[in-house]
Amino acid sequence: MKCLRCGNSDPAYFYKGSKGYYCRKCIRFSRLLLEEELEPYDYEISIGCQEYHFDYELTKDQKETSKRCLTKLTDGDVLLLCVCGAGKTEIAVESISAYLQKGLKVAYAISRREVVIELSKRFADIFKHAKVTAVYGGHHDQTKGDLIVCTCHQLYRYYQTFDLLIIDEVDAFPLKGNETLMNIAISSCRGRIIFSTATIDTNLKQVLKQRNYSSVELYVRPSYKPLSVPKTVCLNRYIALLYLYRMMKLMANQCIVFVTSKKDCRQLFRLFSHFFSCTYVYSDHEKRDENIRSFKQKEKKFIFSTTVLERGITIHNISVIILNFGKGFDQSSLIQMLGRVGRGVGDQGGETYIISEHYSSAVKNTLAYLKEANSHLEMSVLR
Numbered sequence: 001m002k003c004l005r006c007g008n009s010d011p012a013y014f015y016k017g018s019k020g021y022y023c024r025k026c027i028r029f030s031r032l033l034l035e036e037e038l039e040p041y042d043y044e045i046s047i048g049c050q051e052y053h054f055d056y057e058l059t060k061d062q063k064e065t066s067k068r069c070l071t072k073l074t075d076g077d078v079l080l081l082c083v084c085g086a087g088k089t090e091i092a093v094e095s096i097s098a099y100l101q102k103g104l105k106v107a108y109a110i111s112r113r114e115v116v117i118e119l120s121k122r123f124a125d126i127f128k129h130a131k132v133t134a135v136y137g138g139h140h141d142q143t144k145g146d147l148i149v150c151t152c153h154q155l156y157r158y159y160q161t162f163d164l165l166i167i168d169e170v171d172a173f174p175l176k177g178n179e180t181l182m183n184i185a186i187s188s189c190r191g192r193i194i195f196s197t198a199t200i201d202t203n204l205k206q207v208l209k210q211r212n213y214s215s216v217e218l219y220v221r222p223s224y225k226p227l228s229v230p231k232t233v234c235l236n237r238y239i240a241l242l243y244l245y246r247m248m249k250l251m252a253n254q255c256i257v258f259v260t261s262k263k264d265c266r267q268l269f270r271l272f273s274h275f276f277s278c279t280y281v282y283s284d285h286e287k288r289d290e291n292i293r294s295f296k297q298k299e300k301k302f303i304f305s306t307t308v309l310e311r312g313i314t315i316h317n318i319s320v321i322i323l324n325f326g327k328g329f330d331q332s333s334l335i336q337m338l339g340r341v342g343r344g345v346g347d348q349g350g351e352t353y354i355i356s357e358h359y360s361s362a363v364k365n366t367l368a369y370l371k372e373a374n375s376h377l378e379m380s381v382l383r
Helices: 060-072 088-101 113-126 152-157 179-187 202-209 237-250 262-272 288-296 331-338 361-382
Strands: 014-017 020-023 077-082 106-110 132-135 147-151 162-168 189-197 213-218 231-234 254-258 278-281 302-305 318-324 352-356
Touching (some): 060 077, 060 213, 077 088, 088 106, 088 113, 088 162, 088 189, 106 113, 106 152, 113 132, 147 152, 152 179, 179 189, 179 202, 237 254, 237 318, 237 352, 262 278, 262 302, 318 331, 331 361, 352 361
Parallel strands (some): 077 189, 077 213, 106 147, 106 162, 132 147, 231 352, 254 302, 254 318, 278 302, 318 352
């Protein structure tokens, strides 16, 4: 027995109900009987929808990387490995256009709902003649379009549908370590996949071992400025609070303060809101969108956040402080958080700090990654 949708073949996860056997590993996406046949989701692509236009000029490196990516797709999948802020979305546009021109189906999948909303608007501006459809939890009445932008969870609706699937932030929650969801994502594609990320973890390596792929890398941001290497200090929790207060007092920029739990998020907000203009956010906060908006509009100077803001958000001239306590963040999260700084052209960038209980391997590897990426930048500038 094998589930067509999630690839599960473990007998322990199959249950015989009144209508036959079904897979319990992916049942939350809908009950799928083993006897049922899944079919590609059929819809038409509009003529001329491939035309695209940027309101800004891509850099020479972005253009070269974009062409390499499209070329490599003729041979197999692509691992698009770019530093944070290098413009992975823009790099994928030429490939998207080439597939749409042939009348083929394309999807851009990413983990978080708010990023889907933001990206769908960006793609609508880039592909002005295309119907860009955003599909995410609570917003799936319309599931057809020229370009589908969706959360990874919504890919279960599109079995063997896409000729090109871009999975962005493939190393992030909820895909990270979730074999079932990854298999569902892969099963939605009958053609090529672009695995887009800034870092490669063990889980992604296992997925790539089973794929025929080529790597396309870009270590240069459009600004040609180096990635910010954080000042790292090791302090216990109580001394860290005093150190944080001092830093916030001296901070000129807006700042995201990343914490490891919702509890810390709430407690630090209650404490520091007596002294500073601040707000807070975590994934299931009832005022999440409102609080993020107030920070983006510069109504608040500081925002305490869990990993919900580690990806898919660009705010000019911000600083980042990471409180790496408790279980601590892994390397991928640390790199993404620090990557919020200095993303845009003309962005002056801010300061970056890691305050940690101990000098963990994740912190050590993050610093090594940033220095290595910056060495690639130096070589690129010298070319």
